[in-house]
Amino acid sequence: xxxxxxxxxxxxILTPVARVDTSTAKVFEDGVMGxxxxxxxxxxxxxxxxxxxxxxxxxxLMAGKKLTSLNGKLALIDMPEKIFSVFKMSGFDxxxxxxxxxxxxxxxxx
Amino acid sequence: MLIIVKNNINExxxxxxxxxxxxxxxNVSNEKCHDITLILDEIITNIVNYAYPDxxxxxxxxxxxxxxxxxxxxxxxxxxxxxPLAQADPDVESSxxxxxxxxxxxxxxxxxxxxxxxxxxxxxxxxxxRVAIYSEGKDNGN
Numbered sequence: 001x002x003x004x005x006x007x008x009x010x011x012x013i014l015t016p017v018a019r020v021d022t023s024t025a026k027v028f029e030d031g032v033m034g035x036x037x038x039x040x041x042x043x044x045x046x047x048x049x050x051x052x053x054x055x056x057x058x059x060x061l062m063a064g065k066k067l068t069s070l071n072g073k074l075a076l077i078d079m080p081e082k083i084f085s086v087f088k089m090s091g092f093d094x095x096x097x098x099x100x101x102x103x104x105x106x107x108x109x110x
Numbered sequence: 111m112l113i114i115v116k117n118n119i120n121e122x123x124x125x126x127x128x129x130x131x132x133x134x135x136x137n138v139s140n141e142k143c144h145d146i147t148l149i150l151d152e153i154i155t156n157i158v159n160y161a162y163p164d165x166x167x168x169x170x171x172x173x174x175x176x177x178x179x180x181x182x183x184x185x186x187x188x189x190x191x192x193x194p195l196a197q198a199d200p201d202v203e204s205s206x207x208x209x210x211x212x213x214x215x216x217x218x219x220x221x222x223x224x225x226x227x228x229x230x231x232x233x234x235x236x237x238x239x240r241v242a243i244y245s246e247g248k249d250n251g252n
Contacts (some may be wrong), residue, residue, distance in 0.1 A: 050144075054215035090217070
């Protein structure tokens with residue numbers, strides 16, 4: 001599993017590729033937690049994955065908690081419908097910020 | 111179709127590949143196939159992580175079938191007795207700060223299944239799962 005990293009207007013954008021499941025969650029965790037060490041504005045973009053299991057949701061939740069404790073911000077952007085349904089089912093749509101695109105998350109970061 | 115699985119996390123992607131092929135051959139939609147593989151992923155992950163405290167190699171079985179409008183899954187393992195349905199659901203209404211990390215896998219599997227039945231038979235855990243492959247008739251509570 002690969003995580004692409006780009007930066008735009010001070011926001012670090014992480015794009016995991018392919019699948020986030022039990023066997024790849026550790027790579028995802030290391031990538032996300034590593035990014036938090038150097039930036040407190042993080043966007044995770046989901047448009048290049050087609051599958052996420054609870055192992056991946058756990059990492060997203062940990063990132064949300066960590067950034068909140070550091071007065072940072074986490075946005076989840078560009079989720080395919082199937083991925084969104086898993087987040088919604090888990091109640092994560094109520095505790096994390098989900099936006100259709102990076103553009104639409106900008107006012108949250110500013 | 112019976113699939114024998116070792117209690118190793120790396121087996122999960124192999125099982126999911128076999129199940130995706132089964133779904134294709136039985137004209138199950140991509141969306142339902144996604145749900146079925148996610149259920150299996152969560153349940154097998156749980157078995158691999160918790161069923162065998164001796165850390166030795168064991169086998170479990172997954173039997174997948176299409177019966178009428180349902181995909182049926184029967185998972186059998188000889189690990190310690192564990193009824194996934196008896197576990198408390200995570201509090202999906204709690205705040206970010208209070209929300210516990212973990213406990214979500216079984217909850218997701220329950221949400222995506224139309225029927226789940228646990229039995230402890232002859233020292234084995236048996237979990238029977240049914241998923242309707244047509245989304246009509248499933249009440250999502252919305």
